[in-house]
Amino acid sequence: MRATFHLKTLTVAIAAFSVASAASAAGLDRSGQDVTAFLQDGLYAEAVYTYIDGDVSGHDNAYIGPDKKAYEQGKKIDDIAESYDFFRYGVKADINDTFSVGILYDEPFGAAADYSGDNNFVARGDLDASVNAISGGKASSAADAGLKIGQLTAGATQAGAAAANFAAQAQTATTPQAAAGFAEQAQAAQTQAQTLAGQAQSLGAAVAAARAEAATTGEGTNVEVRTESVTGILGMKLGENKNFQVYGGPVMQQVQADVALRGIAYGPATGYTTHISSDQDYGWLAGVSYSKPEIALLAALTYRSEIDHSLNIDETYPLVAALGGDPVQGNKIDITTPKSVNFDFQTGVNQxxxxxxxxxxxxxxxxxxxxxxxxxxxxxxxxxxKGLPLVSYDEDQWLVELGLAKRLSPALAVTGTVGWDSGAGDPVTSLGPIEGYYSAGLGAKYNLTENWAVSAGGKYLWFGDAQGQIPTKTIVSDFDSNDGYALGVKVSYQAK
Incomplete structure (x- = not known):
């Protein structure tokens, strides 16, 4: 005979799984975009607070040269991971035994990193050392760069003159063979002129970037990305026993960001600063769920769409002044936050x-x-x-978390979870050098009354080792043996 686990006896065992489960390290993922508040029975409301702190430290890259993948352990990088917290709210109500409505608030994506100390991600103001590093060792100092720029410019001028001379001789040649020979020499000389001019411009850019770096002495690289999301959901239950439910609705999302690149790790881009103003745009959510209350079974598959944003952006790029342009510009930027798929499952094991x-x-x-x-x-x-993006990722994220809850008394239950996050690639952006994590968590839920409950939980995170890279795919840092933790508390109300 099949066991029946009445949902009422298991209600208290649905403990704090979602309290501290929001610590996704891949990409900019934060909240995990949980929708389980909408899947609860009857009238339900919750408020969740989550605090996350990590220790993400490593070393910069002491290698100077043309090999982008080469790494030599450099100076110590102290913890760059700023602690952050966020809230999540959810309210759900049944209109009748078929239709339900709900509204959810969360902060789905974000980043917070701040470099400090004496390393390649902090502007140090040593002009000659900066020229050497930013030029990849092609010039040992500002004076050396000036000398070489003069030599390269002179060589480019001479090669250009030779190209013009060969081109003139091709025009006056008496035979087709001679004309072709002079034309070939003209092309080779012109290519040499362009190469030498490019090398001179590259060294000039290195000097300009080094001067920009000196102008921001003591400032460190930092990034902060914030998002907020409000989701409205309408659900309809189907089937003779109302076991199936389809649901969906609109999503409103706001995004804003600030990024400052400092130090010789970013080469000519050192000194770059951008502010992306807050913007509001819309997407949608859709899902399907199946429940079997007599065994506390619930399975739900939820899809969230991409959301396209067109935001105002202010950029400051000191190098542009050396290239003859305006180093401070305002414009528009298009950012599309990613789609996602969540699968949530629970079932009773025993009473x-x-x-x-x-x-x-x-x-x-x-x-x-x-x-x-x-x-x-x-x-x-x-x-x-095509150029380069400021931030991009090489791999997609997969997150898996398994849990077990045990009711210890009519009012108290405890939970345990283990999890794995794949990360979004290694090497990964230097603004978030983590390749996923493994996690273990504990939580508890206490029913204060028949309707009110409080839950609390914590999770320990073992971050995956990763090398940091800049948009050119050059390795600039190495981070290993890092960890962190997440803490959360939830207050909930349920009336069935």
Whole structure:
């Protein structure tokens, strides 16, 4: 005979799983975009507070040279991970036994990193050392760069003159063979002139960037990204026993960001600063769920769409002044926050035990932040019309979390969870050098009354080792043996 686990006896065992489960390290993922508040029975409301702190430290790259993948352990980078906190709210109500409505608030994506100390991500003001590092060892000092720029410019001028001379001789040649020979020499000389001029411009850019770095002495690289999201949901239950439910609704999202690149790690981009103003745009959510209350079974699959934002952006790029442009520009930037798929599952194991599982997928390979001025300048190094993004990722994120809850008394239950986050690639952006994590968590829920409950939980995170890279794919840092923790508290009300 099949066991029946009445949901009422298991209610208290649905403990603090979602309290501290929001600590996704891949890409800019934060809250995990949980929708389980809408899947609760009857009238339900919750308020959740989460605090996350990590120790993310490592070393910069002491290697100076042309090999982008080469790494030599450099100076110590102290903890760059700023602690952060956020709230999540949810309210759900049944209109009748078929239709339900709900509204959810969370802060789905974000970043907070701040470099300090004596390393390549902090402007140090040593002009000659900066010229040497930013030029990749092509000039040992500002004076050496000036001398070489003069030599390269003179060589380019001579090669240009030779190209013009060969071209003139091709025009006056008496035979087709002679004309072709002079034309070939003219082309070779012109190519040499362009190469030498490019090398001179590159050294000039290194000097200009080094001077910009000196102007921001003591400032460190930092980034802060914030988002807020409000989701409205309408659900409809189907089937003879109302076991199936389809649900969906609109999503309103706001995004803002600030980024400052400092230190010789960023080469000519040192001194770059951008502010992306807050903007509000819209997407949608859709899902389907199946429940079997007699065994406390609930399974839900939820899809969230991409959301396209067009935001005002202010950029300051000191190098642009040396290139003859305006180093301070205002423009528009298009950012698309990624779609996602969440799968949530729970089932009763026995009268007092509940098992849960959560799987999340986010395609971070589709995401990029491409500031217009930064991108335009980067085309000089890429030599194409695509340029480079400021932030991008090489892999998609997978998150898996398993849990078990045990009711210890009519009012008290405890939970345990283990989890794995794949991260979004290694190497990864130097603004968030973590390759996912493993986690273990504990939580508890206490029913204050028949309707009110309080939950609390904590999770320990073992961050994956990762090398930091800048948009040119040059390795600039190495981070290993890092960890962190997440703490959360939830107050909930439920009337069935």
């Amino acid at each position: 007092t035990t509940l098992a849960t599982a959560k799987v999340r997928w986010v395609p971070w390979t589709d995401f990029a932040i491409v500031p217009p001025l930064y991108n335009e300048v980067s085309k000089r190094s890429t030599g194409d019309d």
